[in-house]
Amino acid sequence: MSVAAPKVDAIRVDDRGIWFRSSVDDVLDVCFDGRRVWSFWLQRDSDAAAGGRLAEWPSALVRFLDGSTRLSLVAHVSGATLYDEEVRLGSGDGRIAVVSPEGKPLGLDKSNRLSQTFDTRSAEDVAPLLDSIGEVLAAIREAGVEAFLAYGTLLGAVRQGALIGHDSDADLGYVSTHSHPLDVILESFRLQRHLSGLGYTTYRYSGIAFKVEVIEADGFRRGLDVFGGFIAEPVGDQPGMLYLMGEIGAAFARDWIYPLTTATLEGREFPVPAVPEKLLEATYGPGWRVPDPAYHFHTARPTVMRLNGWFRGIRVLRSEWERKHSSNRDRPVPDRPSALAQYVVAQEGVPERVVDLGAGRGGDALWFARQGAAVTALDFVPRAAAAAQALAEQGGVDLEVREVNLLSLRSTLAEGARLAHAPGDRVVVARHLADATNASGRGGAWRLCEMALRDGGRLYLEFWSGTPHRRREGQLLAAVPADTVVAELVARGAVIVHREETQVESAPGEPGRTLARLVAQWQR
């Protein structure tokens, strides 16, 4: 990246994206009516097209592109304007407004996600965030851990004493005194429990990273990420390596972190590492001083493998399901039972207790509760069933929604123990669970069922059966062979008491699909 303006010719803007001729790579800001909404690298983020390059509109932006705007392309580093024209996209007549449903201006962050980036917010707007950072740092300190500003928040403080305009969240980090991953994980669990005990809502991403939710003065729910790290013991003559979730692996000295010093962020003092430049170089490489609003991490493969192996794997597909349920939130709760729910009642009558495992929006769970069952709806996105729970409360029927993460041993064992001691004859119903998770999630599910059904009751399963394929991006349900599921259940001590597979027609031109139904029990 150079401070001189990049040479870019023949720029054309249309519904597909921004077409241009250029042989250099540099980062440009795309501004609508003078406000940055996106940034891209000329070469990295474009493809060869019609003798030039085409940077397609990012998918998150497409739905807004229906109307007119004054579109300017500004080289981020040099500030040179390379294009500045009134353009019309789509067929709309109004001005293009990239805003939230509440009318708040949005921009794309470095991962091309729509967010309220800081360049859209006033000093007054960001004051609650600064309060939250201070509050969470103090709460972590109370638990005996010295945390500091990390990632983009540290970069902003050190480089410009301010939040970075194209950033949208705040990150905190700490480096454990432990040198073994297992101890570092236990410390992170303890830290999260401490914050949870103080009343904060928390959300775990991995063995050593979690989010703390702070409710700001205007009611905005702010998530601050707390990334754990540690310096692994040197092996032989190798230097000690700092591993900080989720991107850093670098030869590092502890005294570059502790004792912490302070830096100014938006006029307030916050703790930062003793030599913050060292951590910034480990995070963003030697070019960290040059701003890049479309920065992509190039984490070294050995670091990714270590961080994955030690700490990750407890939230596979979770973001995808959260997005799915988030887009479904205005749809009414299904008021008709699924075929599986009807089958359960045909076989068992209305069970005294139903555990709906992978309850999703809770349509079946609510229906069972309305039939008179005591229902526990379990899902790793429990808010998906919030509407069903509200309807249950209104109707005075027995439905409790709880979070369970089948990829986490703690979560599975604790819920299994709870269900095992719940009174009443029970069934566990899991409709499209086996095909909604991976082998590890299924392992957790069968473990939980074994605990819940050890004194009797049956598991009713329904899922798409078929040759396993790698999930396509965005694909939530992926067929799993019924034989595989049967083998997993049998290995866990279950007896299969019923198995059927039904061919289901698909849309014209699509291959038919097989729906498997299994009933299992553990009663010996």
Added chain:
Amino acid sequence: MAEVKKRVRPGLRRRVVDAVGGGLVSELLSRIDELEAAVEENRNLNLRVAELVDLVQELLVPVASQDRDKIDAAVAKFQRSL
């Protein structure tokens, strides 16, 4: 490993390399796969053991009390802290 495999794609080049090396390249690629899987399995134990230690540490004392209400409350509190 994926990059290594891309560079030594199955096909003519790979067959030539294998023929010259007496199948050594294919064997080494499989052994790298096996080693990476074994390392991954070992690393995964950290989180698994930490989860178990945490669960035991948090619930053993209430369970030892043999007080049903205390145990139920401890399990519910534990779940909320995950």
